[in-house]
Amino acid sequence: MDRLLVLVRHGQSEWNLKNLFTGWKDPGLTELGIEEARTAGRRLKEMGLQFDVAYTSDLSRAQRTCKLILDEIAQPQLPTIADQALNERDYGDLAGLNKDDARARWGEDQVHLWRRSYDVQPPGGESLKDTVARVLPYYIREILPRVMRGERVLVAAHGNSLRALVMVLDGLTPKTIPSLELATGIPLVYRLNPDTTVADKKVLEG
Numbered sequence: 001m002d003r004l005l006v007l008v009r010h011g012q013s014e015w016n017l018k019n020l021f022t023g024w025k026d027p028g029l030t031e032l033g034i035e036e037a038r039t040a041g042r043r044l045k046e047m048g049l050q051f052d053v054a055y056t057s058d059l060s061r062a063q064r065t066c067k068l069i070l071d072e073i074a075q076p077q078l079p080t081i082a083d084q085a086l087n088e089r090d091y092g093d094l095a096g097l098n099k100d101d102a103r104a105r106w107g108e109d110q111v112h113l114w115r116r117s118y119d120v121q122p123p124g125g126e127s128l129k130d131t132v133a134r135v136l137p138y139y140i141r142e143i144l145p146r147v148m149r150g151e152r153v154l155v156a157a158h159g160n161s162l163r164a165l166v167m168v169l170d171g172l173t174p175k176t177i178p179s180l181e182l183a184t185g186i187p188l189v190y191r192l193n194p195d196t197t198v199a200d201k202k203v204l205e206g
């Protein structure tokens with residue numbers, strides 16, 4: 001049985017381009033982001049991958065990425081479930097601020113802690129730990145049972161909601177998670193063992 005789970009971060013957004021903290025704000029994709037999403041779809045197509053269901057967040061950059069991928073793999077009508085549980089980490093009061101301006105104001109180290117540490121919350125927002133606490137139950141309840149039944153599942157979501165999932169799948173720790181960066185539009189192709197651990201992981205880049 002093929003227990004296939006593919007994770008893809010959305011293509012470049014307008015706010016990625018402007019270097020703004022985004023979180024639950026809802027900017028669209030840039031031209032490059034659209035192209036990255038199409039390229040992700042082409043890579044999945046080259047691997048001969050098809051899906052039984054897709055999951056995405058409540059935010060348009062992930063939904064558009066999902067749609068562009070499904071168009072590319074000729075599955076435009078695939079059942080797609082959008083849920084807030086897969087949204088980006090809520091950046092709280094940082095949302096809309098320029099990341100370089102934030103470094104100038106609060107210092108490189110503090111901004112890095114807010115962006116990449118496991119348990120430091122940005123002001124008014126979620127730490128990665130908080131994000132894991134909402135993404136993981138949704139994964140266990142909604143997504144994992146399908147994968148274990150042999151349904152092939154695509155998840156198009158966000159840098160930090162997917163870092164939360166990859167942390168669990170790859171067995172990363174609060175110490176090792178800060179160095180994990182997920183590039184836009186690069187599919188992570190997982191195959192799971194019958195006990196839900198990872199049998200195989202491929203990163204579809206280049």
Ligand SMILES: O=C(O)[C@@H](CO)OP(=O)(O)O
Pocket residue numbers: 016020021022023024088089091115159160
């Ligand atoms: O701004 C955001 O919401 C995220 C993803 O773009 O940024 P960061 O990489 O800083 O966590």
